[in-house]
Amino acid sequence: MNFEIQKLSLARAIQGQLDAMVVLWPSQTAPNALGHDPVTRWVAMAIEQGDFELKSGAVMTLYCQPGIVPRHLVVVCTGDNQTGQIRSAVQAAWNALKSTRVKQLGLHVVGDATAPGLQTALSSLADASYSYTTTLSKPKSRLLKQVLVSAQNTTAALASAVQHAQALVSGVELAKEWANRPANHATPSHLAQAAKDIAKGKAFQCEVLGPKEVAKLGMGAFMAVAQGSAEPLRFIVMRYKGAAAAQAPVVLVGKGITFDTGGISIKPAPEMDEMKYDMGGAASVLGVFKALSHLKPAINVVGLIPATENMPDGLAVKPGDVVTSMSGQTIEILNTDAEGRLVLCDALTYAERFKPQAVIDIATLTGACVIALGAVRTGLFSSDDALALQLHQAGESSGDTCWRMPLDDDYAEGLKSRFADVANVAGRAAGSVTAAKFLQRFAKNFAWAHLDIAGTAWRSGAAKGATGRPVGLLLQYLTQLAASTPPFVSEKSKRAPTGTTTSSARRAGVQPRARAPRKA
Template identity: 75%
Template sequence: MNFEIQKRALSRVIRDDLDALVVLWPSQGGVEGSDKGPISVVVRAAAAHGDFEHKPGAMLTFYAHPGIQARHVVVVCIGEGSAAQVRSAVNAAWGALKSAKIKRLGLHATTEISGKTLQVAACALADASYSYTSTLSKPKPRTLKQVVFSAETVNAELRDALAHTQALVAGIEVAKEWANRPANHATPSLLANAAKAIAKGPAFKCEVMGPKEVTKLGMGAFLAVARGAAEPLRFIVMRYSGAPAAQAPVVLVGKGITFDTGGISIKPAAEMDEMKYDMSGAASVLGVFKALGELKPAINVVGLIPATENMPDGQAVKPGDVVTSMSGQTIEILNTDAEGRLVLCDALTYAERFKPRAVIDIATLTGACVIALGGVRSGLFSSDDALAQALQLAGDASGDACWRMPLDEDYAEGLKSRYADVANVAGRQAGSVTAAKFLQRFASRYPWAHLDIAGTAWRSGAAKGATGRPVGLLLAYLLAQAGPAAAKAASNRRR
C-alpha cells in the first residue's frame, strides 16, 4: 500500500484520476464558505436541509457526480480534528466504500491538519482495508493500492509524517502477518527465515541459533520450554546499525512462543486457537525492523527473539521441575503455562553482552493484564523512571498507548521457593505484576522495561486478528532516541 502527498485545492482534486475521494470536513472553518465547487454546494445544501450536521461522524456519500472525476465521494465530518475523531471518521468513510473496488483513493483535508492527524488517518485506512490472504485457497487481497493525501497547505512536517507513516504501516502489517498466521505456517524456523528476509542490507545483520548453540549458551529456562516440542527452537538475533558502533544499542526482546498449549499445565480447549498469537511480541520486533529498514534512523537496535512452541509431550518439563537459567539462577516451574517469562529471562541475560542503553521486552505475558487494562493500553513495567516516561510519551504520540504499572518489592514475596532461587508463578493476585517482578530479576544490569501486550496484540470474536501493536509505540520511542538531527538526516536520505 503506497501513500502520496500533494499540495492541492479541493477545486483541483475533483479533477484528479481517483476511484474514490474522501473529504475530511471540519465542524468549523475549512473551505465551506469560500469554495464554490460541486462538493461544497452539495454540503451546503445538505446542511440547509438538516441532512448533514457539522458534528463528528456526519457523512454524505454520492456517486458519479457531475464535475467530479472520482466515481465515489464521501464527505465526513472530523469535528475538531482530534486523533479519535479523525480515526472514527476515516473508518466510517471506508465502511461506506469497502464494497466497491477502490484501487486509488484520494484523502483531502479541507482545513489545516498536523502530521499526527495525517498519520492517524493513513493508519486508520491501512488498518480498515487490511486483508489476510496467506492461507486461503481463494484469497481476497486488499484492492486499495494507493492513497493520495492532499491539502491546500503541505509543509515539511506533513511530508515527513507521511514518510514515517509509510514505514510504520509496513512494519505493522509485517507484525499482523506473522501473528495472524496459523502456528503450522509460523514455526520457529519460518519466523527465523522471515527475520533473515527483513534484515537485509548493509545496516543489518541476522544470526539464527538452534538447540545446540542455545545449549552451549546455558539457556536452561528457554530449553525447558522447548523440550516438549517437535519443532526445533530458534534464537534469533537481529541487528540494525544506523549509528557509530560506539553508540550503545537499544535491545528489543520479543516473546516468540509460536503456539502455546500451556504444556503439561494444559489450557482449556475453548479459544486455544488464539494461542497462535502468543508470538505477537516477536512479530512486533520483526515489524519494527521492517520500519527501521525504510526510515534508516541514526540509532543502533538489537532484536532478540527466543522462538519455540510450548507442547505437552513425554519429554516436556513438568510442574515442580527445577531448571537453571543462563544467569545461573535456578527456577522452580510450578506452572508450565507461565512459559513466556522462562524464554524471556534467558534472552534478557543474553542482552547484557551488548552493553545496551536500554532493554525493552515485549510479550503477550498474562491474562491478568487483560483484566487490568483491557484492549486499550499495554501494560508498562520499568525499573527506570526515564525509560518509562520516554515509552509513555512515545505511546501517547503514536496513539499506541501504554500505562505504567507498579513494581513494588512486596509483589516478589509470592515468587519465593523452597527448592529453587525463584518460582515462575506467584498465584492469581496481581499476576501481571508478579510476572514482571520475575523478569526484573534478570534485568538488573541495564535500564529495563517490560510491555505486557496480552490485551492489545489481538482482537477476539468476529473481528479476530492481530493489531500490529506495539510497533507504533516502539518505533516512536526509537525515533525519539535517535534525536531530531538524526530524524532530519533520515528524512533527507529518503528524499
Template identity: 65%
Template sequence: MKFEIRQTSLDQATRAQQEALLVLWPKASHATGMLADWIQKAQRQGDFKDTAGSVLQSYGMAGIKARHLVVAACDKGDAKDIRKAVRAACAVLKSAPIQSLHIQWAGDELSEQAIKALLSELADASYVFTSTLSKPQPRKLQQVMLGLTLVTATHRTALGQAQALVRGTELAKEWANRPSNHATPRHLAQAAKALGKHPGIQCKVLGPREVERLGMGSFLSVARGAAEPLRFIVLEYKSRQTKEAPVVLVGKGITFDTGGISMKPAAEMDEMKFDMSGAASVLGVFEALAHLQPDIHVVGLIPATENMPDGQAIKPGDVVTSMSGQTIEILNTDAEGRLVLCDALTYAERFKPRAVIDIATLTGACVIALGAVRSGLFTANDELATALSRAGDISGDLCWRMPLDEEYAEGLKSRFADVANVAGRAAGSVTAAKFLERFAAKFPWAHLDIAGTAWRSGAVKGATGRPVGLLLEYLLNLEQPQPKVRRKSNKT
C-alpha cells in the same frame, strides 16, 4: 499499498477524474465552492455533524468527477479524530470495488501525527490476510493520494514514516496471523534472515546446541516438549553515523502455546498462535527501520519455540537453571513466556544497552486489567516510562503504566529454588513483571504486556500489529538528544 502526497485544493479534487474521493472535513474548515456549499447545507439541515465519524456520501454527484464521494467529519482534526473519520469512511466504502482513493484534507493545517494516523488507519481497514487461502482475494485498495493545500518537507517526512510504519505493522500482522504450522521457529528465523538482507541490518540465528552452550536452561526447558526445534534470533540495526549503545527489543516468540503439562482449555486455543505477537512486533519494527534508515542502534532478540505437552516436557515442580545462574521452580508450565524471556534478558547484557524493552503476550490478568485499549507498561525507570508513554500517546498505540512495588514479589518466593515462575491469581500481570525484573538489574528495563492489544477475537479475529507504532515512535525519538537515564522506585 502505494501512498502519494500532492498539493491540491478541494476545488481541484472535485474536478479530477477518479474512482473515489474522500473529503476529511474539520470543524474549522474555510473551504469554499460547490462541494463546500453542499456540505454546509447538510450541516444546516442537521444531516451532517461536526462530530468525528459523521459521514455524507454520494454516487455520481453532478459536478464531481469522482464516482464515489464520501465526506467524513473530523472535528478538531487531530490524530484521534482523523482515525475516527477514516474508520467511518472506510466502513462506507468497504463494498465499493475501488482500487485507488483520493483523500482531500479540507482544513488549513494537517499535523505530522495526523498524517501518520490517517494512513495507518486506512491501511488497517483495507488489510487482508491471504497467505493460507487457496483462492486469495488480494487487497482491493492499491493506491492512495493525499491532497493538501500546502505540502511541506514535514508532510513528506511524515508520509515516509507512515509508509514505513504500515510496512512494519503489516509484517507483524502477517506473522502473527499465520497458523502455527506456517509460523514455526524455523519460519521466524527465515523471516529474520530476509530482513538481514537490508542495508544496516545483520541477523544471527542460534539453534538448540548454541543455546545450550550459552546456559539458557530456562528457555531450553520450555522447548523440551516440542518436536519443532527452537531458534534464538538476534537482529541488529546500526546506522554508520551512530556511536550510541543500542536499545534492545526482546519479543516473546512462543509460536504455539498449549500450556504444556498445565494444559489450556480447548475453547479458543487456536488463538494461541498469536502468542508470538511480541516476536512479530520486533520483526515489524526492523522492517520499518530498514526503510527509514534512522541514525540509531537497535538490537532485536527473539527466543522462539512451541510450548507442547510431550513426554520430555517440563512438569510442575521442576527446577531449572537460567542463563543468569538463578534457579526457577516451575509451578505452572503455562507461565512459559517469562521462562524464555528471562534468558533473553540476560543475553541482552552483552550489548551494554541504553535500554531494554521486552514485548510479550504475557498474562490474561493484563487483559482483565486494561482490556484491548492499552498495553500494560511496567518499569521502575521514570524516564523510560515517560518516553514510552509519550510515544504511545503520539502514535495512538496506547499503554498504561502499572505498579512494580517490591511487595508484589513476595508471592514468587520458593522453598526449592531462588524464585518461582508464578505467584497467586492476584495482580498476575504485576507478579509476572516482577519475575522478569529479577533478570533486568543491569540496565534500564521496561516490559510491555500486549496480551489484550496484540489481536482481536470474534468475527474480526486477527492480529493488530501492535505495538509496532509505539516502539517505532519511541525509537525515532532517540535521534534527538535524550536526558540521562536514572533508575527510581515507583512505589505507590
C-alpha cells in the same frame, strides 16, 4: 500500499483521476469559509437542510456527480481532530467504500493538516482496508494500492509524516501477517527465515541460533519450554546499525511462543486456537525492523526473539521441575503455562552483552493484564522512570497507548520458593505485576521496560485478527530517540526506588503507579 502527498485545494483535488476520494472535514470548519467547488456547495446545502451534522463520524456519500472526477466521494467529519476521532472517521469512510473496487484513493484534508493527524489517518486507512490472505484457497486480496494525500498546506513535517506512515504501515502489516498465520505456517524456523529476509540491507545483520548454540549459552529456562516440542527452537538475533558503532543500542526482546498449549498445565480447549498469537511480541519486533528498513533512522537497534512452541509432550517440563537460567539463577516451574517469562529471562540475560542504553521486552504475557487494562492500553512496567516516560509519550503521540503499572518490591513476595532461587508464578492477585517482577530479576544491569500486550496484540470474536501493536509505539520511541539531541541516556543511578514515580515524571504526564486493590 503506497502513499504520496500533494499541495492541492479541494477544488483541484476532486479533478484527480482517482477511483474514490475521502474528504476529512473537521467540525469547526464552516463551508462558507472555503470556496465554491461542488463538494463545498454540497456540504453547505446538507448542513443547511440538517442532513449532515458536523459531529465526529458523520458520513455523506456521492456517486458519479458532475464536476467531480472520482466515481465515489465520501465526506466524513473528524470532530475536533483528536486521534480517536480521526481513527473512527476513517473507519466509517472505508465502511462506505469497502464493497467498491477502489485501487486509487484520494484523501483530502480540509483546513490545516497536521503531521500527527495525517499519520493517524493513513495508518487507520491501512488498518481498515487490511485483509489476511496467506492460507486462503481463494483469497480476496486488497485492491487498494495507492493513496494520494492532498491538503491546502504541505510542509516538510507533513511529508515526513507521510514517510513515517508508509514505514509504519509496512511494519504493522508484517507484524499482523506473522501473528495471524496458523502455527503450522509460523513455526520458529519460519520466523527465523522471515527475520533473515528483513535483514538483507547493508545496515542489517541476522544470526539464528539453534538448540546446540542455545545449550552452549546455558539458556536452561528457554530450553525447558522448548523440550516438549517436535519443532526445534530458534534464537533470532537481529541488528540494525544506523548510527556510529560507539552508540549503545536499544534492545527489543520479543516473546516468540509460536503456539502455546500451556504445556502440562494445559489450557482449556475453547479459543485455544488464539494461542497462535502468543508470538505477538516477536511479530512486533519483526515489524519494527521492517519499518526501520524504510526510515533508516540514526540509531542502533538489536532485536532478540526466543522462538519455540510450548507443547505437552512426554519430554515436556513438569510442574515442580527446577531449571537453571542463563544468569545462573534457578527457577522452580510451578506452572508450565507461565512459559513466556522463562524464554524472556534468558533473552534478557543475553541482552547484557550489547551494553544497551535500554532494553524493552514485548510479550503477550498475562491474562491478568487483560483484566486490568482490557484491549485499550498496553501494560507498561519499568524500573527506569526516564525510559517509562519516553515510552508513555511515544504511545500518546502515536495513538498506540500504554499505561504504567506498579513494580513495588512487595509484589515479589509470592515468587519465593523453598526449592529454587525463584518460582515462575505467584498467586492470582496482581498476576501481571508479579510476572513483571519475575522478569525484573534478570534486568538489573540496564534500563529496562516490559510491555505486556496480552490485551492489545489481537482482537477476538467476529473481528478476530492481529492488531500489529505495539509497532507504532516502538517505532515512535525509536525515531524520537534518533532525533533527540543529545541522545537519550538513561541515568540508572538516578532511578526512583521501585514502586515510586518522580515528581518530574508526574509533571511530564506519567501517572503514579496504582496501589494493589484490596480484597473484597
